[in-house]
Amino acid sequence: GESVGLHLPTLSVQEGDNSIINCAYSNSASDYFIWYKQESGKGPQFIIDIRSNMDKRQGQRVTVLLNKTVKHLSLQIAATQPGDSAVYFCVYHGSGNTGKLIFGQGTTLQVKP
Amino acid sequence: DAGVIQSPRHEVTEMGQEVTLRCKPISGHNSLFWYRQTMMRGLELLIYFNNNVPIDDSGMPEDRFSAKMPNASFSTLKIQPSEPRDSAVYFCASSLRQGTGELFFGEGSRLTVL
Numbered sequence: 001g002e003s004v005g006l007h008l009p010t011l012s013v014q015e016g017d018n019s020i021i022n023c024a025y026s027n028s029a030s031d032y033f034i035w036y037k038q039e040s041g042k043g044p045q046f047i048i049d050i051r052s053n054m055d056k057r058q059g060q061r062v063t064v065l066l067n068k069t070v071k072h073l074s075l076q077i078a079a080t081q082p083g084d085s086a087v088y089f090c091v092y093h094g095s096g097n098t099g100k101l102i103f104g105q106g107t108t109l110q111v112k113p
Numbered sequence: 114d115a116g117v118i119q120s121p122r123h124e125v126t127e128m129g130q131e132v133t134l135r136c137k138p139i140s141g142h143n144s145l146f147w148y149r150q151t152m153m154r155g156l157e158l159l160i161y162f163n164n165n166v167p168i169d170d171s172g173m174p175e176d177r178f179s180a181k182m183p184n185a186s187f188s189t190l191k192i193q194p195s196e197p198r199d200s201a202v203y204f205c206a207s208s209l210r211q212g213t214g215e216l217f218f219g220e221g222s223r224l225t226v227l
């Protein structure tokens with residue numbers, strides 16, 4: 001079956017440091033991954049996505065790395081800010097063009113001032 | 114744009130009562146999704162529509178749950194009769210097109226069934 005899992009349930013970092021959130025997946029056919037952020041009391045928010053024909057993609061202060069060999073995905077946040085405190089979800093996009101997103105359990109990022 | 118609008122934001126009801134959750138997607142978006150979030154099960158996809166047509170309802174828990182999308186700007190999720198285990202936050206999301214990973218979520222409807 002398919003699963004999207006996170007290595008750590010909670011990550012605590014100092015403001016200004018870089019954060020790395022990891023994710024493992026089991027389905028070799030996975031070809032599209034997305035990271036979402038959910039702040040307390042709000043709905044999830046799209047951060048960045050990556051397709052399997054890439055191994056790195058950068059956004060504003062965020063970088064996603066994909067290692068298909070070991071089925072591992074990571075989200076790097078540069079210069080972490082208090083506003084980055086949230087739950088981060090590694091999301092797998094269902095095969096084909098179905099539009100079905102499968103969310104992992106999430107990693108809580110706590111930013112200490 | 115106002116984003117995805119959900120109502121009510123909070124609902125407390127008694128077991129056995131009917132619950133109707135409402136969603137207005139972003140104008141121009143062709144796909145609409147209903148998710149449920151609980152501590153135990155995380156975020157689960159219940160059903161999604163493309164161009165108002167249900168595409169995948171395999172996540173709908175049981176016959177007590179039903180969803181409709183009568184037009185491009187409105188969808189409902191109904192639970193009848195409700196049970197305590199239905200207590201959760203229900204999210205509606207929309208996307209510009211089928212197959213994109215960028216969904217826009219509403220702020221959710223928190224349902225408590227006593």
